[in-house]
């Protein structure tokens with residue numbers, strides 16, 4: 504399968520602390536890859552390197568024949584093709600759901616007001632938020648806010664979605680709606696790199712799982728492979744309750 | 746207490762009528778000076794806060810020193826210094842512009858502090874969300890960060906703006922014919938306190954709408970929250 508995202512020999516240090524060590528990971532078209540591992544193992548940092556919210560120290564990240572880390576890469580152009588969803592949603596509180604989705608369509612993609620609105624409504628509708636176009640984030644539940652955030656990313660037509668613990672900040676009864684949205688994205692062929700502690704969901708939905716520890720990917724495979732690996736560290740993790 | 750005497754001294758219609766044109770002229774000077782101070786002070790303060798985003802460390806330190814000095818110094822001291830000091834180096838500025846320069850600089854210093862605190866209060870996640878969609882730093886600032894920072898700043902900015910703008914009354918110390926100065930002159934000519942009452946009412950008429958405007962701005966930025 505042709506990789507959409509091809510991470511090669513990636514290193515990242517914060518000062519003296521080496522947080523990512525020789526990361527190599529391919530994410531194929533339409534694949535859902537989970538990053539799991541203990542706290543502080545570097546999952547978020549790896550994800551944030553993929554759209555250069557963090558600047559890696561060295562290595563390469565290829566996407567569509569472009570090395571995202573190359574000096575002459577227009578990262579703002581590439582970021583439209585790399586959606587990101589955050590644990591804390593990070594919706595713009597001064598804008599309605601619709602305006603949240605429209606902003607980058609207008610500013611980055613230069614779409615007309617009418618066209619941006621049409622796209623925003625379509626994406627929000629897909630996320631089951633047809634009744635919520637005009638609501639401000641403060642008027643939405645956490646689960647609805649996260650689905651607005653997903654719509655905001657999807658509206659730009661990304662090739663890959665980076666999701667950092669998209670359900671961790673949600674009350675338990677709201678998690679299901681967001682996971683459902685992720686299932687639908689996968690079914691629609693979206694490529695996803697997901698950090699999550701939802702192990703039951705990972706077992707069911709992930710195509711591949713990368714288990715990280717102390718800045719390295721120490722195990723990699725399908726959920727079934729990792730669960731079958733006797734004595735594997737990922738096994739205990741992935742087999743967990745959540 | 747003699748009520749009719751009170752009315753004659755403080756609310757004397759004849760005196761009021763006589764000095765109304767002078768007071769109106771003073772009010773006009775106060776209003777125009779205030780508008781110019783507010784506009785220039787807030788714009789300069791915002792510009793300085795934005796500059797601070799891109800300045801190197803030593804530049805920030807210089808700016809902070811400048812801002813702290815302006816916040817520490819009494820406005821009257823600066824006014825007297827500029828008005829009586831500058832001519833001795835061959836530069837003389839009219840009373841109106843001395844007040845304007847002084848109050849603009851002082852307001853800009855306070856405004857810079859307030860705007861900067863507002864900018865810093867916006868969570869990093871807001872920047873990251875916008876940047877992750879391909880927006881530039883400038884676009885993020887304009888569309889995402891500043892609108893939220895403004896909301897945080899409005900109450901403090903209102904207080905400071907009104908507090909500093911009221912210092913236009915210090916113009917009376919260097920003989921500028923603003924509202925209070927005209928009232929004082931009228932007082933000494935008429936021996937009657939009515940012009941002072943009129944000036945007080947004048948200040949209310951000038952500044953109450955400003956407070957109402959600030960209240961309106963705050964309400965219009967509730968963004969779905971009722972409280």
Ligand SMILES: Nc1ncnc2c1ncn2[C@@H]1O[C@H](COP(=O)(O)OP(=O)(O)OP(=O)(O)O)[C@@H](O)[C@H]1O
Nearest residue numbers: 517518520522540541542543544545546547548549
């Ligand atoms: N901006 C930063 N400056 C310095 N160190 C950082 C920074 N961001 C992360 N780190 C360090 O890098 C390491 C990896 O952090 P990261 O957030 O990637 O872990 P994680 O696997 O996402 O953990 P969690 O499951 O708790 O979210 C940690 O030791 C963390 O303290």
Ligand SMILES: [Mg+2]
Nearest residue numbers: 546547548667
């Ligand atoms: Mg993390």
